[in-house]
Every structure is written in structure tokens, then in C-alpha cells.
Amino acid sequence: MWWKSWSDFWAMGGHAFFVWMSFGALLAGVVVEGVLLRVRRARALAAIEEERDLEAEN
Amino acid sequence: MNWFYFSSPVTFYGLAGRLAPWFFALAALSAAWGLWLGLAVAPRDATQGEVYRVIFIHVPTAWMSMFLYFLMACYCALTLIFNTRLSAMMARAIAPTGALFTFLALWTGSFWGKPTWGTYWVWDARLTSELVLLFLYFGYMALANAFEDPRRGDRASALLAIIGVVNLPIIYFSVQWWNTLHQGMSVGPKGSSMHPTMLQAMLVMSFSAWMYAAGAALARVRSVILERERRAQWVRDLGRS
Numbered sequence: 001m002w003w004k005s006w007s008d009f010w011a012m013g014g015h016a017f018f019v020w021m022s023f024g025a026l027l028a029g030v031v032v033e034g035v036l037l038r039v040r041r042a043r044a045l046a047a048i049e050e051e052r053d054l055e056a057e058n
Numbered sequence: 059m060n061w062f063y064f065s066s067p068v069t070f071y072g073l074a075g076r077l078a079p080w081f082f083a084l085a086a087l088s089a090a091w092g093l094w095l096g097l098a099v100a101p102r103d104a105t106q107g108e109v110y111r112v113i114f115i116h117v118p119t120a121w122m123s124m125f126l127y128f129l130m131a132c133y134c135a136l137t138l139i140f141n142t143r144l145s146a147m148m149a150r151a152i153a154p155t156g157a158l159f160t161f162l163a164l165w166t167g168s169f170w171g172k173p174t175w176g177t178y179w180v181w182d183a184r185l186t187s188e189l190v191l192l193f194l195y196f197g198y199m200a201l202a203n204a205f206e207d208p209r210r211g212d213r214a215s216a217l218l219a220i221i222g223v224v225n226l227p228i229i230y231f232s233v234q235w236w237n238t239l240h241q242g243m244s245v246g247p248k249g250s251s252m253h254p255t256m257l258q259a260m261l262v263m264s265f266s267a268w269m270y271a272a273g274a275a276l277a278r279v280r281s282v283i284l285e286r287e288r289r290a291q292w293v294r295d296l297g298r299s
Contacts, residue, residue, distance in 0.1 A: 002098060002102070013107045015108050015109035017169075018169045018172060018173050022115055023097075025115075026162055033154070033274060037274065037277050040278065041277075041284075043281075044284035044288075047285065
């Protein structure tokens with residue numbers, strides 16, 4: 001283990017802003033893609049449902 | 059094993075659904091290990107200090123941005139040569155994740171560049187060619203969705219993706235061909251010049267990025283299949299059973 005304390009860890013030797021902006025972007029990117037994947041699947045399933053209803057009406 | 063069995067969207071839909079969670083699980087486990095190694099175990103870099111830890115995201119995302127583009131272009135080539143439907147769907151499923159990795163490579167590079175080079179951005183060969191890669195992904199996605207008939211979109215965008223492959227060696231060798239601010243290769247065919255723990259963390263994070271990309275592409279291709287096969291009987295029967 002490299003760090004002596006949590007505050008030592010968060011400070012990143014004075015480069016906290018640059019390090020956490022990078023790791024934060026990775027986290028944000030993965031979360032956003034996860035949401036988009038779910039939204040896309042929900043939309044695709046809704047479109048199938050719609051298609052089915054249209055067919056039932058005719 | 060009959061590979062053509064899985065080249066049908068119907069069977070691949072099920073296979074992708076079974077595989078994706080495993081890839082995501084492997085990605086999460088290896089990310090936990092890689093982040094532990096990179097953020098907690100690895101020592102400070104002698105010249106750059108702690109900020110070098112950006113490397114554990116920057117290099118894996120940059121590698122994957124190129125690898126995914128190459129993979130996407132291979133699927134595009136299959137689309138043009140054999141006119142297979144699934145390959146075009148796979149290419150469409152890979153593109154957004156490839157674009158995300160390209161963006162992350164550029165973003166983390168810029169936040170690494172500021173404290174070490176003194177600037178967020180410079181128009182040098184490595185950075186510019188990686189930015190071109192991002193625009194290639196965007197162009198591919200825009201072109202793929204620009205046609206009323208998705209099969210025409212498949213073919214037009216496949217051609218663009220294949221032409222764009224010339225950018226990959228330019229990115230990879232840019233640090234050798236031109237005088238650039240970007241550092242040269244630390245890890246390459248000739249071995250590595252890195253501290254063993256740092257190298258291990260970087261490789262574990264790369265494995266994680268790879269597994270994540272596979273999971274995301276497989277999860278997305280299921281939606282692409284549903285969108286494209288909306289009118290097929292097997293899709294209509296999906297929700298009923």
C-alpha cells in the first residue's frame with residue numbers, strides 16, 4: 001500500500017484535480033453508456049409492442 | 059462447431075444475451091483489481107509524481123479505441139464482401155463504445171497533458187490523429203443512420219469505416235514518424251520500460267476495458283437486432299412466451 005492516509009490518497013500529491021477529472025470521466029462514461037443501453041433496449045421493446053398492437057387493430 | 063449457426067441474428071440474439079453478463083462481470087472484477095493496483099499499490103512516478111496514474115485509464119482506453127475501430131472495420135469488410143446482416147449489426151453495436159473510449163483517451167490525455175506539458179491541447183500528430191479517429195466514429199454512426207433503407211446505410215458506412223483504417227497506423231506510429239510532444243512507446247513489441255506493478259496495473263485495466271467493450275457491444279447488438287428485425291415473426295413471439 002502506497003498511501004499513509006485517506007487525505008493523502010485524495011490529494012494525489014497536489015494533482016487531485018487532474019487525476020480525479022480523469023477517473024471521474026471514466027466512471028461517468030461507463031454510467032452514461034449503461035443508461036443509454038437500457039434506454040435503447042426499452043425503446044426497441046416498445047417499438048415491437050407498437051407493431052403488434054397495430055397488427056391487432058387491422 | 060457450425061459458425062454459420064450463430065451468424066443468424068435469431069440465434070446470436072440469445073447467445074449475446076447469455077454472454078454479455080459474463081463479460082461485464084469479468085470487466086468489473088478486473089477493474090477492481092486493476093484500480094487497486096494502480097491507485098493503491100503502485101508507487102509514485104519518479105519524474106511526474108502522482109499524476110502519472112492517469113495512465114491506467116489513458117493507455118487502456120487509447121488501445122481499445124484503435125482495436126475497436128479495427129474490429130468494426132473487419133465486420134464492415136464482411137458486410138461488403140458477404141453481404142451478411144449480422145456483421146453490419148455488430149459494426150453498429152461496436153461504434154458507440156469505440157467512440158466513448160476514443161473520447162476518454164482524449165479527455166484523460168488532456169488532463170494529463172496540462173500538469174506535465176503545460177497545456178490541455180496541442181495540434182501535434184498523435185493528438186490530432188486520435189481526434190480524427192473520434193470524428194471517424196461519429197461519421198460512421200451518422201452515415202449508418204442516414205438512409206431510409208438500413209441496408210444502404212450498412213454498405214455506405216462500411217465503406218467509410220474501411221477507408222478510415224488508414225488512420226490507425228498513423229495514430230500508432232505518429233510518435234515515431236513525427237516530432238511530437240507525446241511521449242514514445244513505453245510498451246511495445248520490444249518489451250516494456252515500466253515499473254512491474256505499473257505495467258501489471260495497466261495490463262489488468264486493459265483487460266477490463268476489453269471485457270467491458272465486449273459486454274457493451276453484445277448488449278447493444280441485441281437492441282440493434284430487435285430494431286432491425288421488428289417485423290420478423292420470431293421477434294413478435296419474444297414477449298408472448
